[in-house]
Amino acid sequence: xxxxxxxxxxxxxxxxxxxxxxxxxxxxxxxxxxxxxxxxxxxxxxxxxxxxxxxxxxxxxxxxxxxxxxxxxxxxxxxxxxxxxxxxxxxxxxxxxxxxxxxxxxxxxxxxxxxxxxxxxxxxxxxxxxxxxxxxxxxxxxxxxxxxxxxxxxxxxxxxxxxxxxxxxxxxxxxxxxxxxxxxxxxxxxxxxxxxxxxxxxxxxxxxxxxxxxxxxxxxxxxxxxxxxxxxxxxxxxxxxxxxxxxxxxxxxxxxxxxxxxxxxxxxxxxxxxxxxxxxxxxxxxxxxxxxxxxxxxxxxxxxxxxxxxxxxxxxxxxxxxxxxxxxxxxxxxxxxxxxxxxxxxxxxxxxxxxxxxxxxxxxxxxxxxxxxxxxxxxxxxxxxxxxxxxxxxxxxxxxxxxxxxxxxxxxxxxxxxxxxxxxxxxxxxxxxxxxxxxxxxxxxxxxxxxxxxxxxxxxxxxxxxxxxxxxxxxxxxxxxxxxxxxxxxxxxxxxxxxxxxxxxxxxxxxxxxxxxxxxxxxxxxxxxxxxxxxxxxxxxxxxxxxxxxxxxxxxxxxxxxxxxxxxxxxxxxxxxxxxxxxxxxxxxxxxx
Amino acid sequence: xxxxxxxxxxxxxxxxxxxxxxxxxxxxxxxxxxxxxxxxxxxxxxxxxxxxxxxxxxxxxxxxxxxxxxxxxxxxxxxxxxxxxxxxxxxxxxxxxxxxxxxxxxxxxxxxxxxxxxxxxxxxxxxxxxxxxxxxxxxxxxxxxxxxxxxxxxx
Numbered sequence: 001x002x003x004x005x006x007x008x009x010x011x012x013x014x015x016x017x018x019x020x021x022x023x024x025x026x027x028x029x030x031x032x033x034x035x036x037x038x039x040x041x042x043x044x045x046x047x048x049x050x051x052x053x054x055x056x057x058x059x060x061x062x063x064x065x066x067x068x069x070x071x072x073x074x075x076x077x078x079x080x081x082x083x084x085x086x087x088x089x090x091x092x093x094x095x096x097x098x099x100x101x102x103x104x105x106x107x108x109x110x111x112x113x114x115x116x117x118x119x120x121x122x123x124x125x126x127x128x129x130x131x132x133x134x135x136x137x138x139x140x141x142x143x144x145x146x147x148x149x150x151x152x153x154x155x156x157x158x159x160x161x162x163x164x165x166x167x168x169x170x171x172x173x174x175x176x177x178x179x180x181x182x183x184x185x186x187x188x189x190x191x192x193x194x195x196x197x198x199x200x201x202x203x204x205x206x207x208x209x210x211x212x213x214x215x216x217x218x219x220x221x222x223x224x225x226x227x228x229x230x231x232x233x234x235x236x237x238x239x240x241x242x243x244x245x246x247x248x249x250x251x252x253x254x255x256x257x258x259x260x261x262x263x264x265x266x267x268x269x270x271x272x273x274x275x276x277x278x279x280x281x282x283x284x285x286x287x288x289x290x291x292x293x294x295x296x297x298x299x300x301x302x303x304x305x306x307x308x309x310x311x312x313x314x315x316x317x318x319x320x321x322x323x324x325x326x327x328x329x330x331x332x333x334x335x336x337x338x339x340x341x342x343x344x345x346x347x348x349x350x351x352x353x354x355x356x357x358x359x360x361x362x363x364x365x366x367x368x369x370x371x372x373x374x375x376x377x378x379x380x381x382x383x384x385x386x387x388x389x390x391x392x393x394x395x396x397x398x399x400x401x402x403x404x405x406x407x408x409x410x411x412x413x414x415x416x417x418x419x420x421x422x423x424x425x426x427x428x429x430x431x432x433x434x435x436x437x438x439x440x441x442x443x444x445x446x447x448x449x450x451x452x453x454x455x456x457x458x459x460x461x462x463x464x465x466x467x468x469x470x471x472x473x474x475x476x477x478x479x480x481x482x483x484x485x486x487x488x489x490x491x492x493x494x495x496x497x498x499x500x501x502x503x504x505x506x507x508x509x510x511x512x513x514x515x516x517x518x519x520x521x522x523x524x525x526x527x528x529x530x531x532x533x534x535x536x537x538x539x540x541x542x543x544x545x546x547x548x549x550x551x552x553x554x555x556x557x558x559x560x561x562x563x564x565x566x567x568x569x570x571x572x573x574x575x576x577x578x579x580x581x582x583x584x585x586x587x588x589x590x591x592x593x
Numbered sequence: 594x595x596x597x598x599x600x601x602x603x604x605x606x607x608x609x610x611x612x613x614x615x616x617x618x619x620x621x622x623x624x625x626x627x628x629x630x631x632x633x634x635x636x637x638x639x640x641x642x643x644x645x646x647x648x649x650x651x652x653x654x655x656x657x658x659x660x661x662x663x664x665x666x667x668x669x670x671x672x673x674x675x676x677x678x679x680x681x682x683x684x685x686x687x688x689x690x691x692x693x694x695x696x697x698x699x700x701x702x703x704x705x706x707x708x709x710x711x712x713x714x715x716x717x718x719x720x721x722x723x724x725x726x727x728x729x730x731x732x733x734x735x736x737x738x739x740x741x742x743x744x745x746x747x748x
Contacts, residue, residue, distance in 0.1 A: 074675055074707065093707060118702045121709040125664055127675050128707070193664065398742060434742065438656060446716045452659035454668060454741050554674025555667050583674055 023182035026136055027265060029083070034536040036082045039132035039177040040414065041492075041533070044327040045262040047416035048493045049534045053541035054592060055496040059510045059520045062543070062590050067525075068106050070585035072096065075529055075550020077412070078132030078177060079490065080587065081140075082535040083154065088135070089587055092550070093121060093128030093145045099157060102537045106589075110157030112142070120146045120168040123445060125193040126552040129175050129529075131260075131412070136180035136205055143174040149187055151208060161208035165189065165201060170444050172196050179261040181270060181300040184211055188257030188272065192320065195252035195278040195448035198292070202303060212303035216255030216274040216291050217241050223291070224303045231308050232380050233358060244288040244313075252442050253285070254278035255292035259322030259412055264338075267355055269297045269306060271340060273321035280318050280406075281437035281450030282391040288313035293321040295342060295350075297357060307357030312346050313381060316390040317371060317435060318406035318451070319346035324414045325354075330422050332360050332473045341472040343415055343426050345408025346382070348375060351472045363475030365468065366409040366428060368458040371402055390435045390451070398436040398452075405433035405455040407486070407552055414531060415470075416493040421513055423478055424470040425499045427487035432458050467491075467501055467509075469516060479516040485577065488553040489545070490531025502528025502545050504553055505580040508590065524588045527581040529553055540591055548585035549577065639688070639728040642737055646746040647729075654729025655743050657722040661713065669740040670733045676708065683734035691730075692723055 029035060030042040033050035041047040054062065070076065074092035081088040086109065087100040094116055099109040121128055124145060134141045139160055140152045147166030150159055165187055166172030171194020179186045184202040192198065198216035203209065214224040219242055229236050242250055255274040262271045274296065277289035293312040298305050312319045326341045332351055340354035347369030351361035362375035371389075372382035386392050393399040407429055415426040433455045440450035457464050465483035470476070489502030497513045504527040510520040527549025534543045554577075641648040647655075658670065665676035672678030683691065698712035713719040719726070732738035 073705070118700055118707065118709050119711065121702075121707060122665065122711040127673075436656075436742070438660075440660060441717055443716055443718075446713075446718075447661055447664065449660050449664075452656055452663075452742070550674040555664070 023265075026180060035084070036079070036533045036535050037135055038179070039078055039081070039134065039531075040260055040262065040324065043263040043265065045260060045324045045414065046326060046328060046419075046493075047414060047491060047531070048418055050495045051534055051536055051541045052495040054494065054498060054543065056498055056512050056519060058592060059496070059498050061592055062510065062520050062522070063593065064522065064588050065542070065591045066106055066589050068100065068587040070096070070098075070546075070548070070587065072548070072585045073583040074548070074585070075127045075129045075554055076546040076548030076585045077129040077529050077531070077551060079531040079533040079546060080544060081133060081135055082533075082537075083135050085537070086154070088133055088140055089546075090130055090133050090142065091585055092130050092548070093124070095130055095142060095144045097133060097140060097142055097152065097157070099154070112152055112157045114142075114144050114148070114150065116144060116146045117168070120173060123168055123171045123194060124173050124175065124190070127550045127554055129551050131175060132177040134178040134180050134185070136185075139205065141178045141180065141185050143176060143178050143187055145173055145175070147172050147174050147189070149174075149178065149185065149203060149208070151205070163203055163208040163210070166191075166196075170194065170196060171446070176258045177260070179263065179270070180205060181263050184300060186261055186270060186300065188259070188261070190256050190258040192254040192256040192258075192275040192278060193447055193449055194445065195254065195442050196256055197251060197253060198255035198257050198274050200257050200272065200296075200298070200303070202300065214298060214303040214305070216257065216294065217245070217250040217253040217277070217289070223305065224298070225305050229305045229307065230357060231310070233356065236308065241290045244290040246286050249285050252278055252448065253289065253292065255294070257322065260324035260414055262325045262327050263300065264327055264354060267338075268299060268301070269354070270300045271295065271297055271325035271327070271354065273323060273325065273342065275320035275322045276315050276318050278448050279440055279450035281395065281440060282314060282316040283395050283437055284439060284450060289315065293319065295321065295325060295340070295352070297354065309352065309357055309359060309380060311344050311348070311350065311382075314391065317346070317402060319344065319408060321345065323408075323410060323412060326415060326417050326424065327354055328417050328419070328472070330473050339472065341417070341424060343410045343424075343470075345404070345411065346371070347404045347409035348382070349470055349472060349475060351475070361472065361475040365426060365470055365477065366404065366430060366466070368403045368430065368432065369409060390437050395438050396436065398434050400434045401432055401459065402435055403432040403458055404429060405431040406435070406453055407431060407455070411488065411552060413488050413529070414490040416491040416499065418493040418499075418513055420495065422471070422473070423513075424472055425491045425493055425501075426468050426470050427489055427491055427501055428466045428468060429486040430458060430461070430463055430465050431455050431486065467511070467516070481511065481516045481518070486553060488529040488551065492532040492534060492543070494534060500532040500543060502530065502532060502547070504528070504549060504577055506547055506549070508532065508543075508545055508588070522590070525586045526584045527553070527577065543590040544587060546585065546587050549581050549583060638731070639724065640732040642732060643746060645744060647732065647738065647743045648746055649748065650725045651728045651732055651738075652743055652745045653722055654725035654727065657718060657726050658729055661716065661719050662726070670730050671740070679730050680734040683730055688727055691727055695719065695723060695726075
């Protein structure tokens with residue numbers, strides 16, 4: 001096939017057609033490898049590109065061809081979008097959006113600069129990150145830090161509508177990227193460290209009017225659960241959430257929804273996970289604390305939940321369940337399955353049947369995970385090890401050597417899936433912790449944490465991260481590349497047989513999809529916590545990534561992670577990320593000569 | 594004169610960005626002033642440390658710091674990519690100045706900095722233990738307390 005002709009046809013489809021359902025448009029666009037129309041690559045969150053100009057054979061010739069400073073210093077998560085000839089780049093607070101002209105070396109077509117009250121900055125746990133904008137029906141949708149959702153005209157950057165999705169005075173903020181499904185914008189909320197009541201909300205793409213709102217914790221009518229909602233194959237029954245909290249603690253119960261969203265158009269279901277229950281002190285909130293730490297499958301038209309699965313009942317470690325749900329049709333234990341694959345903060349890689357919510361596989365994707373021996377496949381519950389239970393230890397008791405640490409074996413940095421190898425490529429953290437819960441009081445808009453923790457590499461090891469290939473059909477690691485720091489960048493898999501990811505020191509790396517062998521590296525201006533993306537323009541494949549160290553990863557920036565008792569002090573000092581990189585948001589675009 | 598502190602260095606390195614229009618000399622003068630203040634402040638210690646073990650107030654300060662301050666100012670007061678290193682800050686400001694900032698907050702938002710310290714004046718978990726938090730950070734700042742969870746003296 002003539003690739004140029006192919007491109008022209010797709011460019012014609014890319015022109016926004018007024019009045020058409022964004023769904024029809026996006027369903028087509030997400031399959032076009034020349035563009036990158038949603039933050040997750042496609043609705044299935046596979047982060048896989050059919051582009052194959054850059055291959056395992058020629059990737060060593062890759063070089064940066066243009067770059068762009070965002071003018072913002074804080075942590076840069078997410079990735080730009082490419083729609084037709086325009087690239088849309090977002091920044092952390094103040095959440096600027098740039099439209100860059102790909103026909104003109106990234107010239108700025110328009111810039112949107114929201115005006116936000118800076119008092120939102122300190123109520124954003126772990127830096128003022130933003131994970132990207134969404135495109136649909138000629139609009140760019142931005143989730144601002146101050147919980148405003150704004151729709152911009154993709155051509156001009158002018159505001160089309162604006163809606164307030166939360167109250168920053170109560171600690172409700174937004175960091176996640178919106179997802180557009182059919183004629184709706186689906187958004188989540190952040191603030192699990194401030195005792196928010198987590199929820200997912202759908203707005204009309206056309207005018208910003210709220211369509212439905214579904215809480216993670218609370219009474220059934222707030223959860224949008226009905227008689228058909230199941231967990232582990234059985235109806236959840238009435239009061240499934242409130243019966244697992246003491247009194248009305250669910251009102252400040254957390255279960256925030258700050259991760260990635262995916263969508264299966266055939267099953268008409270959206271998928272996402274909920275975060276930690278508030279506070280971090282488990283003793284203060286008896287019960288399973290449903291439905292925090294839960295995978296949700298909901299109908300995007302009504303919000304009603306079809307099934308749920310709680311991974312970590314009664315969390316004792318801050319293992320938020322918000323990591324991405326990757327939808328892939330793969331053999332699971334030899335049987336072709338419509339699977340949902342999820343690498344949880346708690347260190348288990350889960351494979352579920354995404355139609356029914358049936359749990360198929362739950363295995364550790366970091367061998368050091370020790371807080372549970374295994375997941376009981378009949379009940380779906382983890383078998384918690386008493387020595388690492390902060391609940392068993394109780395308030396004011398320091399539980400030591402828990403793996404993984406609160407930042408999880410993986411945080412929000414999304415994994416990629418290759419349909420050719422059927423493997424998942426997972427950026428991971430390799431960090432353990434001490435955790436001491438204590439009593440706290442709730443004040444609206446103030447941190448509601450109630451635990452101290454210190455983090456360090458697993459005993460006897462010094463690497464803080466691994467980049468692994470995972471077989472979700474068997475629950476086994478296929479290969480693992482050691483990294484000195486946590487891998488906090490989203491991966492990209494390509495038909496060229498190459499997988500890309502970024503590192504906290506600032507390297508963009510390319511590895512062989514089969515073996516994990518490193519094929520290329522380039523040091524970008526700052527540490528990478530953004531996600532790698534690719535697109536084609538004028539018949540040439542480009543790879544792009546945002547640099548700009550920060551986020552929860554930036555917490556260890558100043559002095560590194562250390563633990564005096566392990567004699568790892570020297571390692572800790574060496575681990576100071578500041579010895580490798582400095583702040584600064586920049587986009588770097590790569591291509592072959 | 595306004596000093597804008599952005600913590601971007603690590604392990605004992607601090608980069609100070611001055612608001613434009615002030616000469617570097619003015620900066621040096623302020624640093625000299627800060628150092629003399631340090632000598633003066635060193636005479637009275639808000640913490641007690643014996644054989645590497647801390648008193649109950651300093652220990653509680655660590656705990657409260659971890660609860661309310663760590664998410665921005667990093668483990669052990671060492672700063673993060675988005676909030677200043679308090680160990681360096683406490684070498685330059687007095688106890689009263691420290692408490693004033695914690696209670697009332699501070700906003701440094703300009704072209705090169707987006708630092709906002711929220712006011713903690715009405716947050717029980719902080720104001721009730723302000724002396725303890727200061728004691729802990731001062732001990733860290735004075736270089737007499739290691740990173741991590743401090744060992745406690747027997748009551």
